[in-house]
Amino acid sequence: MNLRWVVGAASLLAAIGAPAAQAFTPPRSSVLLNKQFAQTSFLHMGPPADPSAPLTEQYGEGSRKYRRTVYTHDQWVKHRSSDRFVNNLRTLFQSGIYKQVGREVFLTVSIAVSVCVWNALVGGYQDFSGAMHDPVIQESWAMKVGLPMEAFNLLSPSLGLLLVFRTNSSYNRWDEARKFWGLNINHTRDLNRMATAWYGNQSEWDGTEFMEKAYPHYKVPIDPIERQYLLGQVSLMTWAFVRSMKRHLSPPEEDENDFVSEIKSRLAPEQADALIGATHRPNRALYDLSVAIEKLPMHFVRKNAINVNLSIFEDTLGGSERLLSSPVPLFYSRHTARFLASWLLLLPLGLYEPFANSWNHAMMIPATAFISVCLFGIEELATQLEEPFTILPMQGFCDKIRVNCDEIVSWAGHGKDKEEAEARALEVERSYEHVAKLQGAARALEVERSYEQVAELQSAQLKEEVNKLENRIKRRSSLKDRLSPVGGQVQRALS
Template identity: 25%
Template sequence: MRSRDKELLFWVEVFGVQGSAVPLILLRVLIFGAFAALVTLIDDAAHGMSLHVGVGPHEVAGAALGLLLVLRTNAGYDRWWEGRKLWGGIVNQTRNLGIQALAYGPEDREWREQVIRWTAALPHAIRLGLRDQRASTSVTALLGREAADHLFASHHMSNAVCLRIGGLLRRAREEMGMDGFAFTRAEEQRAVLIDHMGACERIRSSPLPVAYRIEIRRFILFFLVTLPFALVGEIHWLTPLVTMLVAAPILALDKIGTELQFPFTATSLNALPLDQLCLKIETDLLAMLDAGDPLPPAAPDRRGGSVAEGSRQALGRATAT
């Protein structure tokens, strides 16, 4: 990336709205600012009596609050990153399963198309299950209306797809002469996909403890409510502005830490791009099905061997000298 593009990216991200937590916490910031303005107004009206308290306790409390927020944000990011790694594994394992089916499976065109289409449907089924959805035009286009409707009506869509893929592999082994070792390897890839699916479901169903989130938010509320009393004697009418400037990053970190706990939810802040990942898997697998064997055999060299063999011989001679 050129330096000019990097500079432009900096300003785009500074003033950007998409992906930012500010729009989600703006109302809360304004509420705390309004409360600070009320405290300032009362302090100004109460002649001879000040609402000001020492700022020292807030310095200590602010450091403790910042540490708690960072720890929770890191915990949320760990869940987000684990989800991303799991989906990276789903991308790789579906490719492995598709390549093994096409390279070592039977040559029957109908079987090859079925196993590739059901393998491409598996990430869609995982995505729908993680988002509690029961319909997808992509799945309908892959499998056809009747098969897709049966899938949407199943108890667990991902299990149903895995069962269908297992049936296709068993049919290839028992009826179409698929090699036993290739069958075992394909089954291992299918089992790894089920492991990734289960890990994603674990992340979705077990967010960070609610008590942890409740106590941190109570701490935030107490800190920001008492902050105007610590500032009013020092900066007076600037108290509402400074209170909002302090509240914005605190509330943003709180929101980010909460949103990162749910990496698969489409409406979550910076949710994982599951739709794009599923489309990428589908496109790659269907391209392999249509391509057949895309590479020609290695060209022989003048001595009758392959180019690769000639290169190895040349490398051996260079090493010997």
């Protein structure tokens, strides 16, 4: 009965462990990203193809960069293929997880072999022909070793709960890290989409008059060259942030040189030097992105909507730093490892009697190896998943973000922006022409009115002169009339 329980438990653990192991054994023929995204040699989906590669690159810490999996439709078809069981069994001895726990499995198998040999020496053994032989060691102190299987039966549920919690907590950490980068991808697209669509739109949503009255609102002429530069800066600083975040979460020896090279190749020298020399590079990149957004000609309400994405970037960055700096509590993971190691190292003592029907109890050796591979493999999977950033394809995410953002800011409204800019420029030009015509007409009218005023003034002056002349004539006539009698008297006196 105990033997059946052990075999059933081993089968169940193997069924549980195989899918988990497959998650770390991606197809060799897979393609990580499109060629336009691939930028570094760290974007592979399997162990190195070169058989002469050192063992440290084939499994263990050095193999983590080959586990950065990104699936496409072809990989999903292969993933759910009916041949997946055969393929997984065929690559059983190529699994890096199983190679990683090889020393632990070897130790448990060695104990199982030692138990079989010792008990055969002190309790008798059966040769290949089936004949039984007396013990080789017949001293009084020489006794067969073993433990009751009931002890392992009682501890199995507790060990299972510990392993389940350990694996689930590690997977949740990986899933949370992947969601953080999913948010980065989504909101980088969102940020650049809004910046591109709202560029130059300065509508007065709140009634505030911050534009001169010379132009109707949202009719400000757009300079295509300036637009291309400012939106290009937004796209560039967006990529610089996610690339800095990737470097911030990656080992320096793996990514520092590539990071410096990529930043210097894309950013202006002063921007690149400031970013590379910053103590906290993602924060510096976010600051540069904020400055680039602030330079965009648009209403401040729209700028506020764009800046909401930067707060989300801060959250994803802070969450990633939390995962990187805070592992599963060490006392929990250490106790689980110690419990598991003790249980498996003592397991051969419990399996000796259940395999009494096999030749010299020898079947307990492969059973011990199988159970050890499954259980040690589960614990190894949890340990590998606990720190997710060196197995996430962050470089692929950064390259994808770069291509998407550059494409979005290059749309220019699919040609509408250029037409709109030309129409606005023509409208402004016509406005200036219209103003000039009105000003010319006003000046002509003013001159005409000036001429009329001059003519009226001249007419008034002429009338005044005529009146003066008439008055003079009248005065002379009156004086002549008054002098006429006097003249007659003088003439008579002279005569």
